[in-house]
Amino acid sequence: MRRLAGLAAALLLASCVDGPPARLPPAPVAYGTAIVVDGQPVPLDPTDPARTRIGNFTYAGGLALTSQQTSRLGGLSDLKVTPDGRLTALGDQSDLLEAQIVLDGQGRLSGLSQARITALKEVTGADLYAGGQEEYDSEGVVRLADGTLIATFEQHDRVLAFPADGGLPRAAPAPQTAYKHNKGMEAAMAAPEAGPDAYRVGLENTGQLFLCRLSTRCVPDGQVDLEGSELVGMDALPGGGRAYLFRSYSPLIGNVIRLRLTDRGGRTIDVLEIRRPLTVDNIEGVAAVAQAAGRVRFYLVSDDNFGSFEGHKTDQRTLLLAFDWTRK
Numbered sequence: 492m493r494r495l496a497g498l499a500a501a502l503l504l505a506s507c508v509d510g511p512p513a514r515l516p517p518a519p520v521a522y523g524t525a526i527v528v529d530g531q532p533v534p535l536d537p538t539d540p541a542r543t544r545i546g547n548f549t550y551a552g553g554l555a556l557t558s559q560q561t562s563r564l565g566g567l568s569d570l571k572v573t574p575d576g577r578l579t580a581l582g583d584q585s586d587l588l589e590a591q592i593v594l595d596g597q598g599r600l601s602g603l604s605q606a607r608i609t610a611l612k613e614v615t616g617a618d619l620y621a622g623g624q625e626e627y628d629s630e631g632v633v634r635l636a637d638g639t640l641i642a643t644f645e646q647h648d649r650v651l652a653f654p655a656d657g658g659l660p661r662a663a664p665a666p667q668t669a670y671k672h673n674k675g676m677e678a679a680m681a682a683p684e685a686g687p688d689a690y691r692v693g694l695e696n697t698g699q700l701f702l703c704r705l706s707t708r709c710v711p712d713g714q715v716d717l718e719g720s721e722l723v724g725m726d727a728l729p730g731g732g733r734a735y736l737f738r739s740y741s742p743l744i745g746n747v748i749r750l751r752l753t754d755r756g757g758r759t760i761d762v763l764e765i766r767r768p769l770t771v772d773n774i775e776g777v778a779a780v781a782q783a784a785g786r787v788r789f790y791l792v793s794d795d796n797f798g799s800f801e802g803h804k805t806d807q808r809t810l811l812l813a814f815d816w817t818r819k
Contacts, residue, residue: 530602550812551813552595587608591603630677635681643677720749748791770812
């Protein structure tokens, strides 16, 4: 009772003080409802906030994403972005984030608007999350030209195709290969040059690539050199090249992220490496967006594991970083 009385007295005192009333946090919202995403700007280099370049890559802004309306804004394992800035990101607990990227007057990343989180369904209509970690561990995301959403899964290694109208998914072709537990189809990208229903997937622990089509099956499609890392994301570049995202971690060094760009023939044309003291986290997703004058904007997203890893609390964040690159 004394705690309640004290609260009432505090509220009465606050009402007598000049100035606007304190803003209350937005009320929690249900799945599928619009949410407000807060974006706290982060520098490329906390030790040198004026720094904006890593080799041929120019930092185009970065944000630490949070929301007071949901606890589900986290665990983002992959993303894709359309030329008009529509973002689709997949959380590793089968949550789908859709939003509009907001740029400032200089074209730098400044926020997200029109954001919405949706719980993905199983083919039966049940929430994937309800099936437990073996069933909901979603990793790679692809948006085909007709709006079909392709999602890849680890642990129960499979691919689901979600129709553009938001209906229930169907099982889609997945590589018929041996998977290492929790090290499966981490990377995915559309492959329109092979057909409107085509997509590629890459295995995290081996770098093996497969070309799949909804209308047929998956076939081997080469292998990317991991160079001691893990393949966690990929996307297409203009002209037939590709962007491969690799991650490694050690307690002494922390996360090391490498974005390797290759030409149509698979030759490396540039590499972006992010490690301490630069702003870095458990980055797992990449989207490449063609810009004017041959420039490419890369968006990178990190998986914060919802603030916990193997039962221990972490200081991981959900980061969205942007880099601009022009081939020299």
